[in-house]
Amino acid sequence: MIPKALMVQGTTSDAGKSTLVTALCRHYRRQGARVAPFKPQNMALNSAVTVDGGEIGRAQAVQAAACGLPAHSDMNPVLLKPTTDTRAQVIIHGRVLQNQSAGEYHDYKQVAKRAVLESWQRLTGQYQTVVVEGAGSPAEINLRSGDIANMGFAEAVNCPVILIADIDRGGVFAHIVGTLALLSASEQNRVIGFVINRFRGDIALLQAGLDWLEAETGKPVLAVLPYLHDLYLEAEDALSSRHALNEDGQPFTVVVPHLPGFSNHTDFDPLQLHPGVLVRFERRPDALRGADLIVLPGSKSVHRDLARLRQQGWEDFIRRHLRYGGKLLGICGGFQMLGQAIHDPLGLEGEAGSAAGLGLLDMETTLRAQKCLRRVDGVFAEQAVAVAGYEIHMGTSGGPALRRPLFTLDGIDDGAVSADGQIAGSYLHGLFDLPEACNALLAWAGYQQRRAVDFNAMREAGIDRIADSWAAHCDEAKLEKALARFYADCC
Template structure:
């Protein structure tokens, strides 16, 4: 019953990946290990078997640990809806939408929920590997912190600090973090890791020694960049955006301002016969794309306006005139219809927005949020698949008479009369090897990989990478554990 927390000198320094790799490494050594992130901010959510939602990174970490995802692994999930506010998911269920100042006032009571979840995991496992959020040095937020030092102090968990050498200034990142933290918080930090190193690590030996001497923390190693990381499900849209190598079918996807559950695209990005192109704001949809995907969105009407502001509505119309195909997933599906209605103001001001009109359906937001893992059949190919649903609202209209899939006895999605435009509420569909192969064959291609097998293989490779380059025995010692559990020796 021990914990070890990994905090970063900033966002996107590699905490999620390191925790996933350590979960797999500790599990292979024989420990019962579980991941935990007190508070995550992400619109990329995973649905748990019991109908809750947690951050996608924690679902991957659970997989690395050999566990099914559980709401205790990420008790607080913030899903941004605007620059000023976010939807708060508490232990898997929607609590409400709050502005930043309102949420700040709720943090003290949320800490109790966070600690309850952590202690349940701690009681059931040998080790809980905790991931912080953002930067450990955000001293302006320390008063009500539940994600970094505030949690570490409350749970009495030792901390390892990660610095990202790839972005430059890693010495200042780590030494500067110590400089701004209080003496009490600094006492919680026991070690540090230099992450994403490229080149000869011996060339950084002086810098590494300087950090140790200046901070008094013993380093746990220099971790080279893990080049196969792009084959793992991404939590940040910028990570999947880098997966553009490939020849064959060109698939473009639109990076909305509130894009959600974009990990639907990970399996396509991993296909060697697919070139996956992220279309960012200000960029045009490639004219030679065979397929354009509109992914999920946390704010459908706002992102519909965002889409039009980029001129993507004009590009989509031209794409369809050339005989190109379009697939909308969840929020992207809703945008393809005639209108999106939000009478109760669930996603913002109440009202309606005209859709793109490529599907003869209308969507009304409202009702209970749908959160479930499902089995489905793709009607065009007969391929059976597993996926999940996570949405609000209902879509209906003449094109829904041509459903995309049948989900546990009910129709899902819609297809235009000419077959060029399709929409579905199913997430995770491309992770299913059989469906992905059938779908790509519709474009004259085929799948050349087994995605789920690849993910597990890469997690093992990541664990090997960590074992080679980090002092894993020392990390376990920080948590008060031997290198291997007694019953596993």
């Protein structure tokens, strides 16, 4: 049975919701279904540009790839991008609405819910099945009022729910039973079964617990999924901790300042997977002896991150690195920091005003309310090497430095390279994704020993691997019986 809709909710954050939704998308696609992913509300700084010129969470873009689809803004109609600990940029249907505090957004939820249901209706009208991802946990009592991310959404559209829990962190039975206990009777009935994720060891030793859980709750364990070592999938909102095993003895070291507004972490995944490269995300430069390449990453709050960069001693570290002949690359917000000044006349990132940049490129940036969102293809400005990715930024830059562009994207010059070739910057996210582009950028930085991995092929292999795991470990008979019971009771 291929359900019209199926939602995955987790007992905790990082229980494996995104991964399971990705696996189900590929699984149902293999069965010939027209399937699409959906996440009503997402909070993440890793985002992707959609085919309709919008912006959604990175996990939903990966899930779209699992379905064989281009990412579309309807797949994640509400995206929250934190700007501080208490405020976030609210994005509706792929477009920036405004910055709101947590309280303001709570009051706005009823309006956001309409946007969620509009996207849901469009997707269910186009696709045979839609696989939905919840957010956090449905048992967060303080967030239950006006919920549009978990059970509030499932109740509104009458969607069956699978509850997934991570056994690797311990307490899996308490997580599942405790979560159920905090749900209303109708929400409990909506849960059709459980998935236990990241299991290591002898399944026979777990069986007594599985039998108890089914007897205690009256609901089936649909699958026990094994811990998949060395699995690569792009992270929703956390830095990837995976590194390739270095085979060169002395790795080429890339240092990335870990700043509060650090966004689009996935830019660095291809470097982390490179067998000759070591990526170090560091909050302070104190313990660093040096670097081969420093990369200033994208930022959701450029002014705040630039101030933190200086407070933590990075400016002196960068200037010393350049004096010794090292290379420096800025991506998006990091590119803006390289200029003479960053102007924020509208107060988009806080108090209106200007801040001095690092003064390493002769250019200035002005932040504007209209966000640039586009997917692009192009080449390096001075060589016929293909590059591709996307732009997400609210500033425009100008000045003499841009006369020496780094890339030509869709026929338009982008970025800058300093006259001595030591410093470069670009608005392009995903600039390391294509192996040829990664090789060229590393060669510019001084590394040529090993070739980059095929990042897109690794992602496809990861998607296939989790779909294979689901097919091997899911009890299809239990799932079909649970779905049939749900539809008989609720429809």
